[in-house]
Amino acid sequence: MKIEQYISQLLYRYQCVTVPGFGAFLTEIQSAQLNESSNSFFPPKKTISFNGYLKNNDGLLANHIAQAEKTSYDYAVSAIGHEVLSWKKELEQNGTLFIKNIGELRLNADHNIIFTPSDQHNYLTSSFGLSPFVSPLVQREVFEQRIATLEPTITETEVIEYFSEETSRSGSFLKYAAIFVLGLAVAGGIGYPMYQNQIASQTVVVENAVQKQVQNKIQEATFFIKNPMPAVTLTVAEKEESKSYHIVAGAFRSERGAQKLYTILIKNGFENAKCIEMNKYGLYPVLYASYATMQEAERAQREIHKAENPEAWILIENL
Incomplete structure (x- = not known):
């Protein structure tokens, strides 16, 4: 087989x-x-x-x-x-x-x-x-931006001639535009301070109304308790640490044999020894002790191997 x-x-x-x-x-x-x-x-x-x-x-x-x-x-x-x-x-x-x-x-x-x-x-x-x-190695490439020339090159002489013609055509238009901009500046210099004063006065009125409502609410909500309830003290029980790592001394088909080994372990000073119920394989395991971490269990197992039982082994299970 x-x-x-x-x-x-x-x-x-x-x-x-x-x-x-x-x-x-x-x-x-x-x-x-x-x-x-x-x-x-x-x-x-x-x-x-x-x-x-x-x-x-x-x-x-x-x-x-x-x-x-x-x-x-x-x-x-x-x-x-x-x-x-x-x-x-x-x-x-x-x-x-x-x-x-x-x-x-x-x-x-x-x-x-x-x-x-x-x-x-x-x-x-x-x-x-x-x-x-x-995963294939990621190749990072650097791309250069290239700006294509969309317009033909213009010479300095052509630029001067162009602006000279445009200036002569739009001279009258610039005059009227300058007068319009000056009018806007004068109107803004006079109207903006008046607008600011109006906004400030309205803000003061609103703030006074809000403060008055807040004071009324505070007066309505003020009260005292003559006989307050005594304080309640809650006591929370500490959760017992789970110990899922067990050092097994032996496993027996008869409960009598397990109890016999358990008595010997207690007599030899193993105060935390246990004789647990029959498992699904029909055996009664006897434990030296149980521990919270694998490191603690392995440390104790090495000591037991040296002094007591070289065949003791570790069981990992929530009992």
Whole structure:
């Protein structure tokens, strides 16, 4: 059974898909990017990483395979184990392992697994249909304005002769025009001050009427309250911070086993430990603690790996 297709299906919906006995593939949303050197645009996507320490069976992949293949859960677990053995054998023999639509795993000199994600597949559903593209470079050209000569060149002698003829023809007209302009100037000098005085007097009358109406309104609106109502004090409860990042100590098929581990964690000083209700896979998860950010959860996970449980993993869910 090729389980990579089922891993791909789960990566669309979940941030962590664990392959029991092998490791976990984690996703993180990456925003859109622009490569200025090549004028390339890349849409938002989910980047995939690999964590070889998360090997515990959380039931997610096995349940998905059992439903898709219409088989039992135990058979799905057995099929996953068989595929994991094949992967490990290929890694040991060839030093590399390619998983379709997910990426390539290879062994370095220290015999550690190095993962290179595939850039040909985008698991972010909101970016469906969006693909990278290259925009052609915009060429900006400078255009010079050229004014065409619409009239032929006129010589200085022709200009002098033209104005001499026009002056003799329009001499009488200029005389009458000068008398008319002088009359307008005299009328304007006398009439404009009279107009300004009339406007000023009307403005004063209007301002006095407006002030009188304002004073009347103020007198009508002035009153006092003898017995004012007491002030009301509202107390707003602070919203509890959401903690969606949980460090899982283990998951059990029986509630009794989960309660037993929960008692051990409380005894060992993990005061924020929780035993939550059965999930959709029929398991009872037991948590070390819950955190508000991924950074806090990863910091606590590293401490737990060193001191308590190297197989503790992070669950991202609103409980």
